[in-house]
Amino acid sequence: MARNCRFAVAVHITAVLALHRDTPATSDWIAGSVNTNPVVVRRILSALAKAGLVTSQRGIAGGSFLARDPEDISLLDLYRAVDEQEAQALHHQPPNPKCPVGAHIVPVLVDILTKAETAKEKELGRISIGDVAAAVKARAAA
Amino acid sequence: MARNCRFAVAVHITAVLALHRDTPATSDWIAGSVNTNPVVVRRILSALAKAGLVTSQRGIAGGSFLARDPEDISLLDLYRAVDEQEAQALHHQPPNPKCPVGAHIVPVLVDILTKAETAKEKELGRISIGDVAAAVKARAAA
DNA sequence: CTAATTGTAATTATACTAGTTACAAATATT
DNA sequence: AATATTTGTAACTAGTATAATTACAATTAG
Numbered sequence A, B: 001m002a003r004n005c006r007f008a009v010a011v012h013i014t015a016v017l018a019l020h021r022d023t024p025a026t027s028d029w030i031a032g033s034v035n036t037n038p039v040v041v042r043r044i045l046s047a048l049a050k051a052g053l054v055t056s057q058r059g060i061a062g063g064s065f066l067a068r069d070p071e072d073i074s075l076l077d078l079y080r081a082v083d084e085q086e087a088q089a090l091h092h093q094p095p096n097p098k099c100p101v102g103a104h105i106v107p108v109l110v111d112i113l114t115k116a117e118t119a120k121e122k123e124l125g126r127i128s129i130g131d132v133a134a135a136v137k138a139r140a141a142a
Numbered sequence C: 001c002t003a004a005t006t007g008t009a010a011t012t013a014t015a016c017t018a019g020t021t022a023c024a025a026a027t028a029t030t
Numbered sequence D: 001a002a003t004a005t006t007t008g009t010a011a012c013t014a015g016t017a018t019a020a021t022t023a024c025a026a027t028t029a030g
Helices: A006-018 A027-034 A038-050 A075-083 A100-125 A129-141 B006-018 B027-034 B038-050 B075-083 B100-125 B129-141
Strands: A054-057 A063-066 B054-057 B063-066
Touching: A006 A027, A006 A038, A006 A063, A006 A075, A006 A129, A006 B100, A027 A038, A027 A063, A027 B100, A038 A054, A038 A075, A075 A100, A075 A129, A100 B006, A100 B027, A100 B100, A100 B129, A129 B100, B006 B027, B006 B038, B006 B063, B006 B075, B006 B129, B027 B038, B027 B063, B038 B054, B038 B075, B075 B100, B075 B129
Parallel strands: none
Antiparallel strands: A054 A063, B054 B063
16 A cells, blocks of 8 residues: 555546536545545545635535636646655665766756656646546446 | 655666776675665666666676667666556545446546656657766766 | 534554665686 | 675565544534
């Protein structure tokens, strides 16, 4: 249990919200679809709320809504809200500065990893929750 | 200590090998540059050898070499050799098939993650170990 | 007032990681 | 042939991130 699946769950949650825009969805109900504990859902909803992507309401008729139209929420928004910094890791210990390679490899690596991460994020930015909801709907109809 | 830095170390190791093509580099020597334990280096060298990127020789004059020209080894080669499948994780437990979203979200997610991962890998494929070695050299000279 | 719901802290079990020790297998040098 | 050095791996350890779970205060509709 060491692999981060928060992004996948965030996409799932927001897809549910996109398909139920009229009534608030409770964390318990969403958890039933995701097949996990409601607290796990609330934690991710909390991160999404901090990013302004969803709103939640306490109380007996409470639950969560998308804060914007599904077409105006990209997967990159979710990714950033939830994964904080998924960037590939650098050295655990700083390399040896007395070796020419050790002394200069880190900024070179940072440059490489930034390029790779940027390409990935660009793809995620092209897809909206609306697209995801439509894809789910299309598969359900088929 | 849960973040994977094998790719970063693999780039470091192969950069060292690219700048010392004439003599074999021992895992002990490389470990001194990376600032880690020689066994960690040997483990990564072993993965690279399985992918045909380096060759190693045992014995008193042993050590490792690049198996190809640095320009012919891409960072994608290293990434694949070392990270096996770094792809972003899906749900921990399979979602609820009785919910329309739960029943159809997984293939949609796979499609999304594949696109994102492919974009990242395309970037890594554009960069060679030769490029990395040149960048390190340039910084060392500056 | 009551019941239902969110928000969050605390705890737990699991798994992955790098680091480390240990040692057999291989090999160049003498 | 003997020796010293190096790789290749297995086994183990400590540290840490993760999801799941329990618990409970705060909020709110009816």
